[in-house]
Amino acid sequence: MQLTATYTHATNHHNPMEPGATVAHWEAADRLTVYDTVQGITWHQRALSGYLGLPQDHVRVITKYLGGGFGGKSAIWPHTVLAALTAKAVGRPVKLVLTRPQMFTSMGHREDQQQTLRLGATREGKLLALLHEKTSTTSPWDNYAESNHKIVEMLYQCPAFEATTKLGRANVMTSTWMRAPGESPGSFAIESALDDLAAQLGIDPIEIRLRNYADKDPSTGKPWSSKSLKECYTRGAELFGWSKRNPKNGDTRDGKTLVGWGMATGSYPVHNGQGNARVRLYADGHAVVQAGATDIGTGTYTIITQVAADCLGIAPIRCASS
Structure with missing residues (x-):
């Protein structure tokens, strides 16, 4: 049994409630402090250091809270660098906030893409071969593409698997990570197939x-x-009454309303890397933990405080993270 299916995805934009915004302040001729809405503080510190020719420890990036990121605030974008250069030129702190229309052209997006899956299987539904072909656009100067095939090759056992990615250059900005980059559209394709x-x-x-x-x-x-x-699978089927599902498409109704019954698998990998933190324990028994991390809404600051309190054997109220 063979099946070939093509799935096309339009460009998606992040556009969180809080747009890209930067305040740049030169505390000295070679020392820069940037207040920015970023997901990766250390990444931005390294990037600004390289762009501006400064030692990394002469660049400080501060992010208190993030009004939505979804991947769009992971990479460094031109407005951050422009704010720093402008602040140096005028000799004063500079604040630069992108307008809503500028968010569509200045902070990346999920690229438009086409995925073609070719499946070979036995009559019993056992996969024998799987070919995943992806084509997407990129900017004239970068080669970014989501790795959709990683989720495809991870979910199911198949003895023969091959994935290819093709890029077409277009007059667009570089795309970037967005809400499960690659895993989301990749899951949609394999599950639909x-x-x-x-x-x-x-x-x-x-x-x-x-x-x-x-x-x-x-x-x-x-x-x-x-x-x-x-x-x-078992628990979901029980909760949704899957055994009562009518397998014939378009045949289940609630009065005049068509009712769809379906399921799909989704997964996202765990990424790990080297982390560093500085802990200061004071004479009065309280502690301060500092790390280059951003709380994007998942409770990072609370979790760091809890872990530090547990390791140090003090009450969480006596421990602060930043």
Whole structure:
């Protein structure tokens, strides 16, 4: 059994409530402090150091809170560098805030893309071969592309897998990370293709996923540190009454309303890297923990405080993070 399907995605823009905004202040001829809305403080410090020819420890980047980022505030963008250069030129602190229209052209986006999946499977729905072809646009000067294939090769066991990525240069700005970069559109493509394959073979969508379930990481052969996907399938089916689902598309109604029943798998990897922090313990028993981190709304500041308090054996109220 063979299946070929193509999925096309339009350009997506971040546009959080808080736009890109920078305050740049030169405290000395070679010392810069930048108040910026960024997701990666250390990344910005390194980038500004390189752009401006300053030692890294002469650049300070401060981000208190983030009014939405979604990946668009991970990379450094021109307005941050322009604010720093302008502040130096006028000899005064400079504040630069992007307008809403400028957010569409100045802080990256998820690239428009086309994914073609070619599946070969047995009549029982067991995958034999999977080819993933992705084409997307990039700017005239960069080669960024989301790695959609990583999620495709991770979710299911398939003995023959190949992925290719092609880039076309266009008169657009460089795209960037956005809300599960690669994993989101990649999941959509493979899950849609599996649903189509299941429909053609007359196999239940959950069942076809179980028949191709990856008990080990297909790319390395190593066991997962943890994986409860089968339990998720079982519990989800129970909660939604999956056994009562009518497998015929377009045949389930609630009065005059068509009712759709479907399921899909989504996953996102864990990324780790070297982290550093400075801890100061004072004579009165309170502690201050400093790290180059940003709380993007996931509670980072609270978690750092809790971890530090636990390690130091003091009450969280006696521990502050910044």
